[in-house]
Amino acid sequence: MDIQGAQPAPPLEGQIAGSSGLPSTSLAAHQDAGVSSSFINTFLGDNPYFQAGFGLMGVGVGLTILRQGLVFSTTALRRRLLVSLEVNNKDRAYEWFLAWLAHNAQSAPSSSSRRAQSWLRSHQLSVETAVEERSNGSSSVLFRLVAGPGTHWFKYDGAWMQMKRERETRSMQLMSQMPWETVTVTTLSRDRHLFSKLLAEARDLALRGREGKLVIRTAWGIEWKPFGQPRRKRPLHSVVLDTGMSEKVEQDVKAFLHRRKWYADRGIPYRRGYLLHGPPGSGKTSYIQALAGSLSYDICLLNLSERGLGDDKLNHLLSNAPERSFILIEDVDAAFNKRVQTGEDGYQSSVTFSGFLNALDGVASGEERIIFMTTNHIEKLDPALIRPGRVDLSVLVGDASPTQARTLFTRFYGGSESVTAQEVVERMGKRVEELTTDEMRKGRRISMAALQGLFIRNDAQDAVKALPELFVETRT
Numbered sequence: 001m002d003i004q005g006a007q008p009a010p011p012l013e014g015q016i017a018g019s020s021g022l023p024s025t026s027l028a029a030h031q032d033a034g035v036s037s038s039f040i041n042t043f044l045g046d047n048p049y050f051q052a053g054f055g056l057m058g059v060g061v062g063l064t065i066l067r068q069g070l071v072f073s074t075t076a077l078r079r080r081l082l083v084s085l086e087v088n089n090k091d092r093a094y095e096w097f098l099a100w101l102a103h104n105a106q107s108a109p110s111s112s113s114r115r116a117q118s119w120l121r122s123h124q125l126s127v128e129t130a131v132e133e134r135s136n137g138s139s140s141v142l143f144r145l146v147a148g149p150g151t152h153w154f155k156y157d158g159a160w161m162q163m164k165r166e167r168e169t170r171s172m173q174l175m176s177q178m179p180w181e182t183v184t185v186t187t188l189s190r191d192r193h194l195f196s197k198l199l200a201e202a203r204d205l206a207l208r209g210r211e212g213k214l215v216i217r218t219a220w221g222i223e224w225k226p227f228g229q230p231r232r233k234r235p236l237h238s239v240v241l242d243t244g245m246s247e248k249v250e251q252d253v254k255a256f257l258h259r260r261k262w263y264a265d266r267g268i269p270y271r272r273g274y275l276l277h278g279p280p281g282s283g284k285t286s287y288i289q290a291l292a293g294s295l296s297y298d299i300c301l302l303n304l305s306e307r308g309l310g311d312d313k314l315n316h317l318l319s320n321a322p323e324r325s326f327i328l329i330e331d332v333d334a335a336f337n338k339r340v341q342t343g344e345d346g347y348q349s350s351v352t353f354s355g356f357l358n359a360l361d362g363v364a365s366g367e368e369r370i371i372f373m374t375t376n377h378i379e380k381l382d383p384a385l386i387r388p389g390r391v392d393l394s395v396l397v398g399d400a401s402p403t404q405a406r407t408l409f410t411r412f413y414g415g416s417e418s419v420t421a422q423e424v425v426e427r428m429g430k431r432v433e434e435l436t437t438d439e440m441r442k443g444r445r446i447s448m449a450a451l452q453g454l455f456i457r458n459d460a461q462d463a464v465k466a467l468p469e470l471f472v473e474t475r476t
């Protein structure tokens, strides 16, 4: 092939003029225009660089339009076909959902629950450590693998779901100093009804784990957070108080709980304060925990010496305790006996005595509130603290009375099927009561905690023998 012949002839001025369609007389007049037109044509039509630039630009624009079209149609499709659920770690459902997912991941797919077949499709896992208490009192530490930050897939009730766990690393929750986290679950729109089922299952699983358990919360900044795993409830009758005392407190709390409307009708703040005072080891704390458990209440443990706790935070915490919970302030005498609260390390808390009094009965107090305070030294308490309205019922929980000692003995060693064994226990129980009465006449006492220790260490006969040695002179 003749390559020369195939090349276009170089353009001539005449050809350009001719091609413009002008008569030859106007050629001179339009010479300038012809020159520039020729220049543009040369530049646009024949310059390979310019042609390539235009081509590239065209391709770029085309691609951008295509991409935007794709984004647009994907978004539209997502909107129509997919549905997402977002839960952040401020919400209680967050923990429930992760625990539910971990639970099903461990038991699937041979799980007895066919509906909740779910398992993690991911290599990004986080560990959660839990302490499991067994019915015989022993406990073991369990590691549960939960979905870590990243993308995971699971199947629930026949529907595939994508779960994205994201952690915000640049900002922290102000009070708890925990990072913000979000879980987004996405599935097909037609399966949206599964979200509420799934959340209900997660909630039920969490609550089932708490059934028969007592949740103890402590303050984290201005929030109440569970402290450790829920504990097994202690039966109320296992805390042996002096005759009628347990019933007195229990009935008072129950009566209060039934009088919500009565308080509202009279415009009285719906709150009640209890003070349990007495020597160490007499069962004050155990009783409050057992009572909370028997009423299906939780405990919010408030430490007034806590670093960083000021009047404002205290006020907020007391006004925003979770529903169905007792606020427990232990050793309240230690906190304010000099009206300045000093921690063991010399740290002085910024909670002031007047701030505490205001928080107890200030205007900001929340709806229902039950506060229990304990002390070993009621005489050290400021009268302002124990006046009615702040403390409505004050109960002395003392050292073991003869009846208490005998009841505790029977609880430890009784319960035999055999009549003769029961008789022996009964006889020895009476002996414990006599011994205790004798010692008390001499002005000597024993705490319930010491009795419990004695009964744990010895069999019935040895316990009765060793009993007199444990009495101490009455405390002044």
Ligand SMILES: Nc1ncnc2c1ncn2[C@@H]1O[C@H](COP(=O)(O)OP(=O)(O)OP(=O)(O)O)[C@@H](O)[C@H]1O
Binding pocket: 238, 239, 240, 241, 278, 279, 280, 281, 282, 283, 284, 285, 286, 287, 374, 375, 376, 448, 449, 450, 452
């Ligand atoms: N009345 C009681 N009945 C049964 N057990 C008791 C009783 N009193 C104390 N105990 C046992 O003694 C231990 C200590 O009890 P607890 O902490 O409740 O006493 P406390 O009065 O709150 O003591 P402190 O004033 O030192 O805080 C617990 O293990 C508890 O089981």
